Amino acid sequence: VAVDAPGIRKVLDAAKKAKAKNLSLVSGFTFRYDNSKRALFERVLGGSIGEVVAVSSTRNQGDLGFQPRKAAWTDMEYQLRNWYYQNWLSGDYLVEMIVHSIDLMSWAMGDKLPVRATGTGGRQVRTDEKFGNIYDHFAIEYEYDSGIRSISFSRQQPGCSNRNSLEIFGTQGNAFVNIGTSNHEITGKNKWTYTGEKNNPYQTQHDELFASIRSGKPMNDGVHMANSTMMAILGRMAAYSGQTLTWEEAL
Numbered sequence: 001v002a003v004d005a006p007g008i009r010k011v012l013d014a015a016k017k018a019k020a021k022n023l024s025l026v027s028g029f030t031f032r033y034d035n036s037k038r039a040l041f042e043r044v045l046g047g048s049i050g051e052v053v054a055v056s057s058t059r060n061q062g063d064l065g066f067q068p069r070k071a072a073w074t075d076m077e078y079q080l081r082n083w084y085y086q087n088w089l090s091g092d093y094l095v096e097m098i099v100h101s102i103d104l105m106s107w108a109m110g111d112k113l114p115v116r117a118t119g120t121g122g123r124q125v126r127t128d129e130k131f132g133n134i135y136d137h138f139a140i141e142y143e144y145d146s147g148i149r150s151i152s153f154s155r156q157q158p159g160c161s162n163r164n165s166l167e168i169f170g171t172q173g174n175a176f177v178n179i180g181t182s183n184h185e186i187t188g189k190n191k192w193t194y195t196g197e198k199n200n201p202y203q204t205q206h207d208e209l210f211a212s213i214r215s216g217k218p219m220n221d222g223v224h225m226a227n228s229t230m231m232a233i234l235g236r237m238a239a240y241s242g243q244t245l246t247w248e249e250a251l
Helices: 003-022 035-045 073-083 099-108 201-215 222-241
Strands: 052-061 116-122 139-143 148-158 163-170 175-177 185-189
Touching: 003 116, 003 222, 035 099, 035 175, 035 185, 052 099, 099 148, 099 163, 099 222, 116 222
Parallel strands: 052 148
Antiparallel strands: 052 163, 116 139, 139 148, 163 175, 175 185
């Protein structure tokens, strides 16, 4: 919902005003409206795997597309047509895409904020200037005040193995989310596999949004959508700078 800390502060302020005015506000984090993920996270947060001790997210995939420049395009239109390669427009791919996996990591932690982050990344294959100024790989470690760590590992490089998953490790078992599918399971003391109905989370989100408006019971995703985005921004800042940064420093 933003590409930098000033943008996040603006969104948090808008979310606060929306709540005061009894307005509904939802975000594009549609995984939170997916039946299979709701069922799994309800169990995780309910203690089915015991105390969460670590979270690991991996999203490795091929490269993004590219729009060749047309003669009539200005510099601005050229950047807008390839907006994801410009960090002033996309926030880098960590903020533009991996933020969805980071939101799942935050969900697994009960939306508790990390206290600091350390990260690395770079441009290993995106060396041509047409790829703007974003990275093609990141590895970010988030630390919580309890000492728990969550790890975000991602790559956008062709010709490599791909994976899109989340693993939550607990004292009594582990939870595995095959992101993009409903193949979710819990191992250990309370084994479980999702066998319920699949849904279209985009449609469910709209259904629940419209229902909240009609019923006069507003829903507001503002704080968690801003905080999840800020987690991605914090990770990018840590990777760009090579420094361990606190949440307060970044925000």
